[in-house]
Every structure is written in structure tokens, then in C-alpha cells.
Amino acid sequence: xxxxxxxxxxxxxxxxxxxxxxxxxxxxxxxxxxxxxxxxxxxxxxxxxxxxxxxxxxxxxxxxxxxxxxxxxxxxxxxxxxxxxxxxxxxxxxxxxxxxxxxxxxxxxxxxxxxxxxxxxxxxxxxxxxxxxxxxxxxxxxxxxxxxxxxxxxxxxxxxxxxxxxxxxxxxxxxxxxxxxxxxxxxxxxxxxxxxxxxxxxxxxxxxxxxxxxxxxxxxxxxxxxxxxxxxxxxxxxxxxxxxxxxxxxxxxxxxxxxxxxxxxxxxxxxxxxxxxxxxxxxxxxxxxxxxxxxxxxxxxxxxxx
Numbered sequence: 583x584x585x586x587x588x589x590x591x592x593x594x595x596x597x598x599x600x601x602x603x604x605x606x607x608x609x610x611x612x613x614x615x616x617x618x619x620x621x622x623x624x625x626x627x628x629x630x631x632x633x634x635x636x637x638x639x640x641x642x643x644x645x646x647x648x649x650x651x652x653x654x655x656x657x658x659x660x661x662x663x664x665x666x667x668x669x670x671x672x673x674x675x676x677x678x679x680x681x682x683x684x685x686x687x688x689x690x691x692x693x694x695x696x697x698x699x700x701x702x703x704x705x706x707x708x709x710x711x712x713x714x715x716x717x718x719x720x721x722x723x724x725x726x727x728x729x730x731x732x733x734x735x736x737x738x739x740x741x742x743x744x745x746x747x748x749x750x751x752x753x754x755x756x757x758x759x760x761x762x763x764x765x766x767x768x769x770x771x772x773x774x775x776x777x778x779x780x781x782x783x784x785x786x787x788x789x790x791x792x793x794x795x796x797x798x799x800x801x802x803x804x805x806x807x808x809x810x811x812x813x814x815x816x817x818x819x820x821x822x823x824x825x826x827x828x829x830x831x832x833x834x835x836x837x838x839x840x841x842x843x844x845x846x847x848x849x850x851x852x853x854x855x856x857x858x859x860x861x862x863x864x865x866x867x868x869x870x871x872x873x874x875x876x877x878x879x880x881x882x883x884x885x886x887x888x
Contacts, residue, residue, distance in 0.1 A: 588607070603792050661737060664727075675712070720744070789880070811835075812839070
């Protein structure tokens with residue numbers, strides 16, 4: 583397996599408090615890795631350590647098979663990033679900001695600047711100064727700046743923050759295009775779980791500075807279980823019948839409702855069994871668990887898949 587970014591037991595402490603605690607993460611080359619976690623979980627701190635903006639207390643970071651030390655910097659030329667609130671030259675246009683950035687990093691392809699602005703939806707910003715930009719426009723410019731030199735790795739901290747639904751869709755499509763056409767490896771954090779679900783190849787769930795889950799989305803979808811909800815006239819008897827016959831995990835929700843999990847049989851088979859034993863079944867519905875529900879369940883300390 584070709585991992586482009588890896589950490590091993592990565593730890594960061596401020597005074598006696600551990601902000602990041604022994605995080606070992608593995609990001610494959612050419613994938614979109616979605617970083618999920620509540621505010622204060624440590625996502626931004628890890629991203630800053632990957633960029634050597636914050637020095638780890640202990641642990642290891644390997645990027646492109648190179649061990650990163652506190653003095654490493656050459657590897658950064660292959661990384662584009664957007665961390666926290668982006669800073670620009672407020673009196674200048676989007677194009678001029680990109681031009682200055684390219685001069686600073688030594689990237690010379692003036693024709694590419696207009697293409698990048700077009701990609702992020704700022705082609706019509708013209709002579710408008712950045713100080714006049716909305717938050718969404720600033721986010722788009724920050725993404726443009728991070729990809730203008732065609733980096734191999736992209737690290738984006740909350741890139742869809744402040745965008746309207748159309749802007750979110752455009753950024754989502756942009757990131758997928760960067761992965762597919764340019765082979766970029768992308769680490770992205772977001773509070774919008776549904777957006778991570780729609781583009782990520784792998785997710786890492788961080789809580790209180792610890793990586794509590796790292797799983798490929800294809801594996802997650804394979805084991806994502808559904809809940810069968812039934813409305814019956816006698817939930818206590820129905821629960822007993824289903825547990826004895828199918829070894830099902832059955833919960834009584836209220837006086838008429840059952841939730842059935844960890845079951846391989848079709849709902850129609852469950853229904854037939856109950857009816858044959860004198861149970862009236864009024865309604866049957868299959869409820870699929872979303873990534874958001876899975877995420878909330880993990881953060882709250884449970885795991886419905888175990």
C-alpha cells in the first residue's frame with residue numbers, strides 16, 4: 583500500500599495538557615481523506631503539524647516517504663494548503679494576489695492563473711478588491727491559491743465554510759476533479775458530514791485529540807447496517823418471537839414500535855413469521871444509517887457496528 587502521508591503516535595502537549603494524543607493515521611496516494619471531528623477535536627493542530635507550523639511533542643510524521651523533522655521544509659513545495667482564516671492583500675484583486683503568491687514560491691505560468699480563477703468560480707471578479715469579497719469568495723480564492731502551483735498534496739481546513747449550497751457543490755466537484763485529473767492526494771476537514779460522505783475515500787474521526795476511527799468509505803458502506811422499524815400490536819411478544827427465531831437485536835421503542843438490527847433476513851420474512859404467530863403488523867420500514875448518524879454515535883461513545 584502506497585501511503586503518501588503517515589503519522590505514528592503523533593502527540594502534542596501544551597504545558598501538561600495533551601491536545602493530540604498518539605494519533606496514527608494513514609493517507610493513501612491519490613485519495614480524498616475526510617477528517618471529521620467536533621470543534622476543538624484537534625484537526626487543525628494535526629494539519630499544522632503536517633505543515634511544520636507546529637512542532638510535535640513526540641511521534642513521527644512521514645510525507646512522500648520522507649521523515650519530517652522540525653527543520654524540514656523542502657517537502658512543502660509539493661503541498662498546497664488552506665488553514666483556518668485565509669489572509670490576503672485586501673487592496674488587491676484576486677488575480678494580483680495569486681500573481682504575488684506565484685512570484686513568492688517561484689511558480690511561473692501566468693496563463694494558469696486565469697484558469698485557476700475560472701476553476702474556483704472567480705473568473706468574473708475582475709478588478710474587485712479582496713476587501714469587497716464575501717466570505718464565500720474568500721474561501722474560493724484561498725482554494726485557488728492552494729492549487730495554483732499544481733501540488734501533489736492538498737491540505738484544506740474547512741474549505742466549504744461560508745459557501746452557499748451552489749458553492750459547496752462547486753467545491754465538491756472541484757476536489758473530485760483535482761483527484762481524478764491531477765492525481766492529487768487531498769486531506770480535508772469539515773463539519774458538514776454529508777459533504778465528506780459524498781467525496782471521501784477514507785474518513786478519520788478525531789475526538790478529544792484521539793483518532794477513534796479510520797476506515798475506507800467502501801468498507802463502511804459494506805458493513806453499514808439498516809434498522810427495520812415495525813409497528814405491531816404486541817411488541818413484547820414480537821420481540822421474543824424475533825429473538826428466538828432469528829437471533830435478532832430487537833429494541834422496544836414505545837408501546838407499538840420495534841427496532842430490529844443485525845438481521846440478514848428480509849423484512850417480509852420477519853413480518854410473515856410474526857403474522858403466523860398472531861401478531862398484527864401495521865407498518866414496516868427500513869431505515870438506513872447515514873455517515874452523520876455513524877459519526878454522532880462514535881463521538882457519543884457508541885458504535886452500532888460492533
